[in-house]
Amino acid sequence: MPDVSGARRDAAKGYCAACGxxxxxxxxxxxxxxxxxxxPRCGSLERHxxxxxxxxxxAPELRDLDTVVExxxxxxxxxxxxxxxxRRRVTLDAGYDHRAVDALAxxxxxxxxxxxxDLLVCYxxxxxxxxxxxxxxxxxxxxxxxxxALLEVPIKGGVATEEDPSATPEERxxxxxxxxxxxxxxxxxxxxxxxxxxxxxxxxxxALVGESAVQWFRLMPHEVVWVVHPxxxxxxxxxxxxxxxxxxxxxxxxxxxxxxAQERLERSRxxxxxxxxxxxxxxxxxxxxxxxQRARERGVLTRLRRVARL
Numbered sequence: 192m193p194d195v196s197g198a199r200r201d202a203a204k205g206y207c208a209a210c211g212x213x214x215x216x217x218x219x220x221x222x223x224x225x226x227x228x229x230x231p232r233c234g235s236l237e238r239h240x241x242x243x244x245x246x247x248x249x250a251p252e253l254r255d256l257d258t259v260v261e262x263x264x265x266x267x268x269x270x271x272x273x274x275x276x277x278r279r280r281v282t283l284d285a286g287y288d289h290r291a292v293d294a295l296a297x298x299x300x301x302x303x304x305x306x307x308x309d310l311l312v313c314y315x316x317x318x319x320x321x322x323x324x325x326x327x328x329x330x331x332x333x334x335x336x337x338x339x340a341l342l343e344v345p346i347k348g349g350v351a352t353e354e355d356p357s358a359t360p361e362e363r364x365x366x367x368x369x370x371x372x373x374x375x376x377x378x379x380x381x382x383x384x385x386x387x388x389x390x391x392x393x394x395x396x397x398a399l400v401g402e403s404a405v406q407w408f409r410l411m412p413h414e415v416v417w418v419v420h421p422x423x424x425x426x427x428x429x430x431x432x433x434x435x436x437x438x439x440x441x442x443x444x445x446x447x448x449x450x451x452a453q454e455r456l457e458r459s460r461x462x463x464x465x466x467x468x469x470x471x472x473x474x475x476x477x478x479x480x481x482x483x484q485r486a487r488e489r490g491v492l493t494r495l496r497r498v499a500r501l
Contacts, residue, residue: 205218205407206408207409208240208243208247214231214232216231217231218409219231221237228409234266234267237409238315239265240410241399244400245399245416245418246274249339249418253309253310254276256309256310258277258280258303258307258309259279259281259311260281260282260310260312261280261282261283261311261312262311263283263316264284268312272310281303282294283298285297297326298320298329299329301330301333305332306332306334306335308334311330311333311334311338311341313341317344318344318345319372320373324383324386327384327387328387330387330389331388334421336421338421340389341418343415344376345372345375345376348378349377350378351377351379352374352379353366353367353375353377354374354375356374384417388423389419389422389423390419390420391418393415393417394418395416396408396410
């Protein structure tokens with residue numbers, strides 16, 4: 192019988208949509224120590240994995256693109272946007288942290304023509320900008336009529352935006368969480384977008400993929416991404432208790448099948464463990480019986496030698 196006692200014990204820990212891998216190793220803690228944040232294969236965070244899923248859902252709207260713009264790019268997000276077919280890719284940043292980009296520019300003065308951008312990604316930038324309303328107006332200006340922008344900011348529910356660009360770095364840490372943040376956004380963020388000429392809809396991971404799939408994809412259930420386009424209306428948010436994207440039932444079914452397969456795997460492993468234990472017990476009994484047989488044979492030989500001397 193083959194040796195199965197060393198069969199692998201740890202089931203797949205999750206799926207990283209950023210690198211397209213089923214990951215068997217634990218996800219590492221994030222920059223702030225939060226658990227299950229960093230993919231051990233590609234280094235993506237929850238927002239990168241959610242961005243990958245969002246781009247997949249939006250794929251029918253992201254065909255035949257002319258210009259895709261990413262503001263303050265990261266290695267993981269740039270890799271995701273490289274999969275989007277576009278005739279031109281542009282990365283921009285203000286240059287404070289010396290990241291590699293195509294051009295240095297402020298989001299309040301984008302070096303782009305009116306209506307020239309089909310997809311713009313701006314994650315965790317606006318909370319750094321003293322005049323964020325000017326930045327929102329710039330995003331509205333450069334988006335084409337069919338253009339889509341994906342925005343993400345830190346937000347607190349149930350309160351209005353709290354901001355103070357004049358606060359000291361120490362006070363910013365206390366009030367806004369980082370030395371270079373000048374605000375915490377609140378429930379009025381959609382209104383700010385609307386005033387800048389941007390129609391918006393909030394999208395959350397539970398609404399997009401379903402509650403069951405959030406853990407499998409290693410997402411943050413409370414994360415919010417704003418999908419915006421030129422206009423002045425705020426659509427109903429895609430929240431967990433809403434109708435979702437149509438993917439939730441499919442993901443729930445797939446994860447149900449996965450859970451049942453996992454149960455079958457665990458039963459098979461338990462049976463393999465029992466068989467291995469029985470095998471080891473039989474080997475021990477066989478070894479003991481062999482030792483006893485050798486002892487008996489030695490006893491017989493000893494008696495025969497004594498008889499032969501007589």
